[in-house]
Amino acid sequence: MNRFTLVRLPTLQAASERVAKAPKTRRFRAGGIDLLDLLKEGLDAPDELVELRAIGGSAGEAMRGITTKDGAWSIGALVTLAQLAEFEDLGTAFAAVRDAAGSAATPGIRNAATLAGNLLQRPRCWYYRHVDLECLKKGGSQCFALTGDNRYHAILGGGPSFIVHPSTLAVALLAHDATVAITNAKGERTLPIAELFALPTVDPEREHTLASGDVITALTLPKAGAGQRSAYATAKEKASHDWPLGEAAVRCRIVDGKMLDVRVALGHVAPIPWRSQEAEGVLEGATPSAELFVKAAGAALAKAKPLDHNGYKIPLVAGLLRDALHRVTGLAE
Amino acid sequence: MTSPTLTRRGLLRGAGTASVLASCAKPNADDASNAPAVSDATAPAEIGPGAVSVAFNLNGKPATVQVEPRVTLLDALRIDLGVTGPKLVCDRGACGACTVLVDGRPRNACMMLAHDVAGANVTTIEGLGAGDSPSALQAAFVRHDALQCGFCTSGMLTSCAALLQRIGPNGAKLTAQTVREAISGNLCRCGTYPHVVAAVLEVAGATPLSKAAVTP
Numbered sequence: 001m002n003r004f005t006l007v008r009l010p011t012l013q014a015a016s017e018r019v020a021k022a023p024k025t026r027r028f029r030a031g032g033i034d035l036l037d038l039l040k041e042g043l044d045a046p047d048e049l050v051e052l053r054a055i056g057g058s059a060g061e062a063m064r065g066i067t068t069k070d071g072a073w074s075i076g077a078l079v080t081l082a083q084l085a086e087f088e089d090l091g092t093a094f095a096a097v098r099d100a101a102g103s104a105a106t107p108g109i110r111n112a113a114t115l116a117g118n119l120l121q122r123p124r125c126w127y128y129r130h131v132d133l134e135c136l137k138k139g140g141s142q143c144f145a146l147t148g149d150n151r152y153h154a155i156l157g158g159g160p161s162f163i164v165h166p167s168t169l170a171v172a173l174l175a176h177d178a179t180v181a182i183t184n185a186k187g188e189r190t191l192p193i194a195e196l197f198a199l200p201t202v203d204p205e206r207e208h209t210l211a212s213g214d215v216i217t218a219l220t221l222p223k224a225g226a227g228q229r230s231a232y233a234t235a236k237e238k239a240s241h242d243w244p245l246g247e248a249a250v251r252c253r254i255v256d257g258k259m260l261d262v263r264v265a266l267g268h269v270a271p272i273p274w275r276s277q278e279a280e281g282v283l284e285g286a287t288p289s290a291e292l293f294v295k296a297a298g299a300a301l302a303k304a305k306p307l308d309h310n311g312y313k314i315p316l317v318a319g320l321l322r323d324a325l326h327r328v329t330g331l332a333e
Numbered sequence: 334m335t336s337p338t339l340t341r342r343g344l345l346r347g348a349g350t351a352s353v354l355a356s357c358a359k360p361n362a363d364d365a366s367n368a369p370a371v372s373d374a375t376a377p378a379e380i381g382p383g384a385v386s387v388a389f390n391l392n393g394k395p396a397t398v399q400v401e402p403r404v405t406l407l408d409a410l411r412i413d414l415g416v417t418g419p420k421l422v423c424d425r426g427a428c429g430a431c432t433v434l435v436d437g438r439p440r441n442a443c444m445m446l447a448h449d450v451a452g453a454n455v456t457t458i459e460g461l462g463a464g465d466s467p468s469a470l471q472a473a474f475v476r477h478d479a480l481q482c483g484f485c486t487s488g489m490l491t492s493c494a495a496l497l498q499r500i501g502p503n504g505a506k507l508t509a510q511t512v513r514e515a516i517s518g519n520l521c522r523c524g525t526y527p528h529v530v531a532a533v534l535e536v537a538g539a540t541p542l543s544k545a546a547v548t549p
Contacts, residue, residue, distance in 0.1 A: 001403050002403070003382040003401060003403055004381065004382055004403055005380065005381045006379070006380040006402040006446070007380075008378055008379075009378055032444070032445065033426060033444055036444055036446075037425060037444075039403075040425070053370035055369075064367050064368075079367060080367050082366060083367065105518070106426070106427075106429065106517055107439055107492065107514070107515060107517065107518050108429060108432055108440050109518065111366045111440055112366065112440055114367065
């Protein structure tokens with residue numbers, strides 16, 4: 001690991017400007033889990049780590065807290081996965097968010113890793129993570145997953161890079177139509193979470209749309225409608241802790257026995273957290289049934305194009321989506 | 334022992350003058366896991382890249398170590414302070430052999446910097462009891478044969494100690510599943526997991542389980 005300076009500035013403004021001035025050699029640091037991993041592997045070698053946890057005042061407080069206003073929840077970017085998983089007040093209306101937070105990584109990592117850090121971590125692709133391989137994501141000319149061992153790679157939205165997005169929280173937050181609050185030296189803005197992520201067709205070296213100096217300060221979950229519930233399902237090779245092979249999150253309202261305002265998000269299938277409007281179209285306004293869920297899962301994966309070694313993801317993710325649908329509608333009980 | 338579980342009451346307790354409409358919720362006062370990196374406004378804005386002194390509380394005693402910012406807490410403990418209970422194995426937060434408690438929460442010492450714990454309380458296996466005076470948990474590990482090669486054991490014990498502190502007087506309600514979740518970040522290649530679960534349940538005062546119940 002290279003030598004670096006830890007920079008602890010008390011205001012968000014100063015921290016943002018510090019990184020924006022030299023974005024190639026300065027990094028923001030929150031929980032620092034993925035960052036330390038990248039430094040240890042030699043994939044990144046910044047001169048300065050600007051610590052977001054040093055930000056004080058009301059801005060720092062908001063980044064560390066969970067707030068409710070008019071039924072919407074604002075979750076600070078520095079809230080740890082453990083804190084989010086333990087936050088019981090989110091209730092069944094936002095169950096997918098807590099379950100996703102509690103399923104990521106290990107207890108020790110969840111006590112350090114932050115909400116925004118989870119959204120912005122770099123992909124786990126073994127070609128990307130190998131320091132000696134100059135893959136497309138590192139400015140090279142090809143994605144080695146296309147012809148290599150691609151058992152964990154994308155079945156939807158792939159090309160020219162075939163990574164899967166690594167964030168578990170993003171899948172649940174996408175199902176909840178969360179908005180991202182961003183601050184930089186020029187001011188504040190918000191973004192629907194779907195627009196935080198970009199397919200590799202835009203720029204294969206980046207997974208998000210943030211500019212240098214942009215800091216995510218909070219994620220907002222819109223007010224739950226009457227009868228709202230959500231569910232998250234994941235499958236891993238190792239039951240205790242592991243990276244997901246696939247994930248599904250569903251949010252809906254059940255009114256008079258019908259599913260309304262349905263959102264379906266899939267994880268670890270595409271280079272971005274993947275919303276399935278095809279599945280939503282099958283489910284919206286319909287009466288929950290096992291047969292309906294089979295149809296919805298089929299629609300969600302109809303356009304999937306597996307690579308040589310990841311065809312298993314199609315039935316796996318179909319099963320995960322059906323599991324989440326059974327649980328969110330109470331058919332599993 | 335106050336539970337570090339994040340609850341609405343705990344979040345709001347520290348809110349102070351926050352308005353009612355947008356009550357700004359802070360984490361539980363006992364939960365420092367996302368606490369400010371600096372609590373002192375006069376602290377230097379830049380640390381390093383050369384060695385800088387960092388002071389914290391180690392196993393109940395003040396400790397100071399002079400390290401570069403890039404030095405992990407694990408390296409500072411093992412190399413600079415000679416506290417070798419936490420083990421270096423994967424160095425990527427995947428195995429849990431380096432687990433220590435930072436302000437009561439289990440953390441991977443290999444995935445944090447020594448300068449992250451300035452002013453914090455760090456507890457290693459050495460702080461739980463050692464030599465002739467093992468803690469009740471350590472004694473139960475011995476009784477239940479909860480270790481074989483022993484390389485994961487210090488991490489297992491710190492994770493389990495954090496669980497027991499968190500559960501507090503509700504130990505009797507502790508389930509095998511909760512223990513399994515608490516040690517899900519601690520890899521044991523000898524496969525001692527069922528014995529670890531049994532040892533923890535016994536110390537917690539939970540109903541002893543039949544062998545079948547603790548075997549996955």
